[in-house]
Amino acid sequence: MQADSDLEGLRKEVGNCKRCSLWKNRKNVVFGEGPENASIFLIGLGPGRNENLFGKPFIGAAGKFLNHLLALAGLSRKEVYITSVMKCYLPKNKATKEQINACKRYLDRQLEIIKPSIIIPLGNVALQYVSEKFNVGFDRISKIHGKLFNAKASWGEIKIIPMYHPAAALRNGALRKTLEKDWKKLRSVVLK
Ligand code: SF4
Structure with missing residues (x-):
């Protein structure tokens, strides 16, 4: 089977999932979006109100800010795969x-279908997931944001670059500049 059909099959499976009680709140599962051969893979926490309504990740104010951050790294939404740890409305x-x-x-x-070479966990929950999945010990995000870590995945060598969640800058304006600086630095990594 091609990666394409694997991902679509998985999307359908998630659409029917009732493995935890969060299915009761969902209007739409937010599975993720982006090219199936993306080399850059972003992981957030989970859908908010707008994402639940439209079934898409990172829309609304945090999504707009993420688009701005991606542009600072020389990237667009069309080039990266964006999903989250949780697929139903939180x-x-x-x-x-x-x-x-x-x-x-x-x-x-x-992850195993897309096999990205760069993984960007956004915020603590995604960082914790990545830490367990790839067996990398991380310090707190306040210490390691924007730094590059090498790790081994089942499909080969990968880079992990933890970032603050874009919504954190909406709650705490002082983080906005930090995030912008981190994403600008990312430009040299993605252009390699
Ligand atoms: S949050 Fe995940 S596990 Fe829970 S019902 Fe939704 S898809 Fe299933």
């Missing part, structure tokens, strides 16, 4: 350990 913007454990299998499979 009314309080939080997921329990049990919910994460129930859902992370889908992110595992997305």
Whole structure:
């Protein structure tokens, strides 16, 4: 089977998922979007209100800011794959350990189908997932944001570049400049 059909099959599977109670709140599963051969793979926490309504990741204010950050790195949404640890609406913007454990299998499979060479976890929950999946110990995000880590995936060598979640800058304006600086630095990595 081609990667294409694997990903579409997985999307359908997630659409019917009731593995945790979050399915009760969802209007649309937010599976992820981007090219199936993307080399850059972004991971957020999970859908908010707008994402739930439209079934797309990172729309609304945080999405707009993410588009701006991608542009600073010389990238556009069309070139990267964007998804999240959780696929159903998080009314309080939080997921329990049990919910994460129930859902992370889908992110595992997305990664294994797409096989990106650069993974960018956005915020602490995604960072924790990446740490466990690729067996890399990270310090707190406040210490390691924007830094590059080498790791080994089942499909080969990868780079992990942890970033603050774009929504963090909307809550705390002081982080805006930090995020912009980190994403500008990313330009030299993605152009290699
Ligand atoms: S959040 Fe994930 S595990 Fe829970 S119902 Fe939705 S798709 Fe299934």
